[in-house]
Amino acid sequence: MNTEQKPEAQKHYNISKEYSVESALRRYIRLTVGENASLFSLIWHELLLGFCLYIPGLPGLAIRNLLYTICFPHFHRKAYVGRQVTLRCPRQICLDSGVIIDDEVQLIATSRHPHAISINKDSFLRSHVMINAGSPEGFVSIGERTGIGQGTILYGNGGLRIGNDVLIAGHCFIVASSHAYEQTYMPINQQGYTAQGITIGNNVWIGAGVTILDGISIGDNVIIGANSVVNKSVEANSTVAGSPARQIKRTT
Numbered sequence: 001m002n003t004e005q006k007p008e009a010q011k012h013y014n015i016s017k018e019y020s021v022e023s024a025l026r027r028y029i030r031l032t033v034g035e036n037a038s039l040f041s042l043i044w045h046e047l048l049l050g051f052c053l054y055i056p057g058l059p060g061l062a063i064r065n066l067l068y069t070i071c072f073p074h075f076h077r078k079a080y081v082g083r084q085v086t087l088r089c090p091r092q093i094c095l096d097s098g099v100i101i102d103d104e105v106q107l108i109a110t111s112r113h114p115h116a117i118s119i120n121k122d123s124f125l126r127s128h129v130m131i132n133a134g135s136p137e138g139f140v141s142i143g144e145r146t147g148i149g150q151g152t153i154l155y156g157n158g159g160l161r162i163g164n165d166v167l168i169a170g171h172c173f174i175v176a177s178s179h180a181y182e183q184t185y186m187p188i189n190q191q192g193y194t195a196q197g198i199t200i201g202n203n204v205w206i207g208a209g210v211t212i213l214d215g216i217s218i219g220d221n222v223i224i225g226a227n228s229v230v231n232k233s234v235e236a237n238s239t240v241a242g243s244p245a246r247q248i249k250r251t252t
C-alpha cells in the first residue's frame with residue numbers, strides 16, 4: 001500500500017437532495033440490495049437472509065458458507081460469516097479466503113462502488129463491528145491479516161483504505177467524512193457532508209477508543225495510544241497519543 005498517497009481533494013455531497021424524489025420502496029431496495037436492484041431481488045434477498053441469519057453454531061456457519069458463496073459473487077468459499085450478521089448490498093461485498101466475520105457485525109455496502117467493502121485474506125472482524133461504505137460512492141478496503149476489535153465503527157464515504165497486519169482495538173471511530181457546517185444560516189443537518197478519505201498503512205496498532213478524522217494518512221509501523229483523537233497525518237515509524245494526538249516516540 002502506498003501510504004504517501006495524499007487523500008483525494010475534498011468532495012461535497014448532499015444525499016437527501018440527490019435522492020429526494022425516490023419512493024420509500026425504491027429507497028428501501030437501494031439501501032438493502034443495491035441501486036438498480038428489482039423487487040424480485042429484494043424478495044430473494046430477504047428470504048435468503050431470513051433463513052440463514054439466525055441459525056446458531058457450526059450448522060449455521062456451514063449453511064451460510066454454502067448459500068452465501070452460491071448467491072454472492074465475491075464471497076470466497078473459505079470465508080466464514082457468523083450469526084445475525086447484517087449484509088446490505090452483499091453483491092458489493094468481497095470476502096477473501098480465511099476472512100472471519102464474528103456474530104452481529106454490520107456490513108453496509110450501500111454505494112455505487114462495485115467493491116464497496118473488501119476484506120482481504122485472513123482478516124477478522126470481532127462482534128458488533130459496523131462498516132458502512134457510505135453513499136453515494138464510498139468504499140472501505142481492509143488488507144490481509146488485519147483485525148478489527150469489538151464495537152469499532154468504520155465509514156468509508158471519501159474512501160477508507162486499511163493496510164496489511166493492522167490491529168484496530170475495540171470502540172474506535174474512523175470516519176472518512178465530516179458534516180459541512182460553514183453556512184451559519186442553515187441547520188448543519190441540511191448542509192450535506194464533505195469527504196476526503198483516510199489511509200492507514202501496514203503494521204499499524206490503533207489502541208482502544210481512538211478517533212481518526214477525515215483526510216488523515218497514517219504511515220507504516222505506527223502505534224496510536226488508547227483514546228487518542230488523530231486530527232493530523234502521522235508519519236511512518238512513530239508512536240502518537242493524546243487528544244489531539246502528538247508524537248511521543250519514534251521507533252527508528
Ligand SMILES: CC(C)(COP(=O)(O)OP(=O)(O)OC[C@H]1O[C@@H](n2cnc3c(N)ncnc32)[C@H](O)[C@@H]1OP(=O)(O)O)[C@@H](O)C(=O)NCCC(=O)NCCS
Nearest residue numbers: 169206207208223224225226227228239240241242243248
Ligand atoms: C501508546 C502506548 C503503546 C505507549 O506505551 P509506552 O511506549 O509504554 O509509552 P509510555 O507509557 O512510556 O508513555 C510515554 C508518554 O506518552 C504518554 N501516553 C502514553 N499513552 C498515552 C495515551 N494513550 N494517551 C495520552 N498519553 C499517553 C505517557 O503519559 C507518557 O507521557 P510523559 O512522558 O509525559 O509521562 C500505550 O500507552 C497505549 O496507549 N497502548 C494502547 C493500549 C490499548 O488500547 N489496548 C487495547 C487492546 S489492543
